Structure formats: C-alpha cells, structure tokens
Amino acid sequence: MRWFPQFLKTFAVLADTNELSGIVLSRDPAGERFLRIRIFDQVLGLKAALFSLPGKSTQKSIPPDLFDDVNCLLNPNHTQLSIPFVTDFQRVFSYRALAIDPLIFLTASQIARFYLINGDHLLEPAPRLKLLRSSLDSFQRAQVPQVVLLKLLYCFARDEGLPVRESWLAGLPRRLSLHAQEVLGLPVDRAMIELSVINEILESLRNWMNSETELRVE
Structure with missing residues (x-):
C-alpha cells in the first residue's frame, strides 16, 4: 500500500x-x-x-x-x-436507518470493519470517504445489500491501483465472472443476484485481496 x-x-x-x-x-x-x-x-x-x-x-x-x-x-x-x-x-x-434491516446493518458493519483495518495509511483519504458515503447511501436503494459491499471492495482495490479487473475478475470461473460483471456494471437498484452466488463472488474477492494485495478483508 x-x-x-x-x-x-x-x-x-x-x-x-x-x-x-x-x-x-x-x-x-x-x-x-x-x-x-x-x-x-x-x-x-x-x-x-x-x-x-x-x-x-x-x-x-x-x-x-x-x-x-x-x-x-x-x-x-x-x-x-x-x-x-x-x-x-x-x-x-x-x-441510523441502516439498523432497521439486520442484513443491511451486518453488511454495512463489514464495510466499517474493512475501513478500520485498512484506513490508517491511505495516500488519498478524501476519495475513499466519498466511496464510503456513496456506499452507505446505496443501501436504501439496493435490492441485495451484498452488492454494495462487492462494489465497494472492487472500487477500493481499483482506485488503489491494484489489478482487480485484470487479475481477480479475469480469473473467475465463467459462471461467476458473468454474474460479477453484470452486478458491477448495474446500479444497485437493478442488480439482482442469488445470495449464494453473490456470497461466492465475495468470498473469491476476499481471498484474492488477502493473498495478492496488502489490503485485508475479514
């Protein structure tokens, strides 16, 4: 980093x-x-x-x-x-409205934990704060809360100059790659995906970030 x-x-x-x-x-x-x-x-x-x-x-x-x-x-x-x-x-x-839905609050808490782990020594905090605010705003429109987390992790890694598209996205199995590209390219209010699939994509991205970058994701 x-x-x-x-x-x-x-x-x-x-x-x-x-x-x-x-x-x-x-x-x-x-x-x-x-x-x-x-x-x-x-x-x-x-x-x-x-x-x-x-x-x-x-x-x-x-x-x-x-x-x-x-x-x-x-x-x-x-x-x-x-x-x-x-x-x-x-x-x-x-x-405070994030706490109304347990799944939304849990997903927002995962975002908070990611920033707590990685937020100490960032080169440019202002764009990362803008991304954080945008993600929190997105929860009220999201069909699937985990899509907000996926987009945040992907954009954060991309904006850090990491090859998340060239390495992680390109290396996904075709079945997951098609789903990932679709939800990453759609607004959160139009991104529909099965929970089992989005969780599998998130787990793959976590593993890639933890093994191939200095960012840490729990």
Missing part, C-alpha cells in the same frame, strides 16, 4: 488541525466517562477521538452513533501522540 507519502503529509498536518470530518466507524468505552470513537476523516484517514458521556449534572450532547457523518472540533492542546478530546461536534447526517 502506498502509505509513506500520506504518513509524511499527516505528520505535517496533525499539529495544525483541530477538526475531524467524516464517518463514525466504531464506538468503544474509554473509562467511565468517555467513548473512544474512530472516524474516517477526509484528510487524515482513520483517526480516534474521545467524546465525553453526558452525566446527570452536565448538558453535554449524546456522542454520535455508528455511521453518523460528523464535524468535530478538537481540544487544541492535544499532542501528536495523544488521542484528542472533542470539545464540540455537529451531526451532519445520520445513517
């Missing part, structure tokens, strides 16, 4: 930035009064921040939910090696 130039860019920017803007990918307790929330930011990629939990004697806002699109202001006194505290945030958009 082409991460080193992004590391240098991030190192130079960190001291001056007091903002995070992006999608919430995880929420974990950090002691009794805080949540450690990881956000995929348009400039810095995957970053963690600490949010205060509201208490009985405080009027603090409830921390953002999973998949919320947020703008955060950070404590300007944080160091490059510490996790910054969030002093204020704005919820730009909520994807």
Whole structure:
C-alpha cells in the first residue's frame, strides 16, 4: 500500500488541525466517562477521538452513533501522540436507518470493519470517504445489500491501483465472472443476484485481496 507519502503529509498536518470530518466507524468505552470513537476523516484517514458521556449534572450532547457523518472540533492542546478530546461536534447526517434491516446493518458493519483495518495509511483519504458515503447511501436503494459491499471492495482495490479487473475478475470461473460483471456494471437498484452466488463472488474477492494485495478483508 502506498502509505509513506500520506504518513509524511499527516505528520505535517496533525499539529495544525483541530477538526475531524467524516464517518463514525466504531464506538468503544474509554473509562467511565468517555467513548473512544474512530472516524474516517477526509484528510487524515482513520483517526480516534474521545467524546465525553453526558452525566446527570452536565448538558453535554449524546456522542454520535455508528455511521453518523460528523464535524468535530478538537481540544487544541492535544499532542501528536495523544488521542484528542472533542470539545464540540455537529451531526451532519445520520445513517441510523441502516439498523432497521439486520442484513443491511451486518453488511454495512463489514464495510466499517474493512475501513478500520485498512484506513490508517491511505495516500488519498478524501476519495475513499466519498466511496464510503456513496456506499452507505446505496443501501436504501439496493435490492441485495451484498452488492454494495462487492462494489465497494472492487472500487477500493481499483482506485488503489491494484489489478482487480485484470487479475481477480479475469480469473473467475465463467459462471461467476458473468454474474460479477453484470452486478458491477448495474446500479444497485437493478442488480439482482442469488445470495449464494453473490456470497461466492465475495468470498473469491476476499481471498484474492488477502493473498495478492496488502489490503485485508475479514
């Protein structure tokens, strides 16, 4: 993965930035009064921040939910090696509706996990954030949620400069290749495919990415 130039860019920017803007990918307790929330930011990629939990004697806002699109202001006194505290945030958009359908939420969580594993050292986070937002938006139109995951993994690998079309897609058995090309070429609201087939295609793409690239897919 082409991460080193992004590391240098991030190192130079960190001291001056007091903002995070992006999608919430995880929420974990950090002691009794805080949540450690990881956000995929348009400039810095995957970053963690600490949010205060509201208490009985405080009027603090409830921390953002999973998949919320947020703008955060950070404590300007944080160091490059510490996790910054969030002093204020704005919820730009909520994807809470994803939780209504268990299969959609599970598939969206797989996307979040993929970004959590691979989002630290990306050369260009902004296009990857655009892809993430587009994928989350697509779930409300998708006939088969796994098609959204397939398209995201394929586009992510392609945009990283990996030979996903020339190597993986071209190497699929003809039966799977025809289905894969069809769903990749159609809008998600028109892409119909049997669950057993899309899962087989996804498993093949996972295996290829895990064995032939530096990206990791669970």
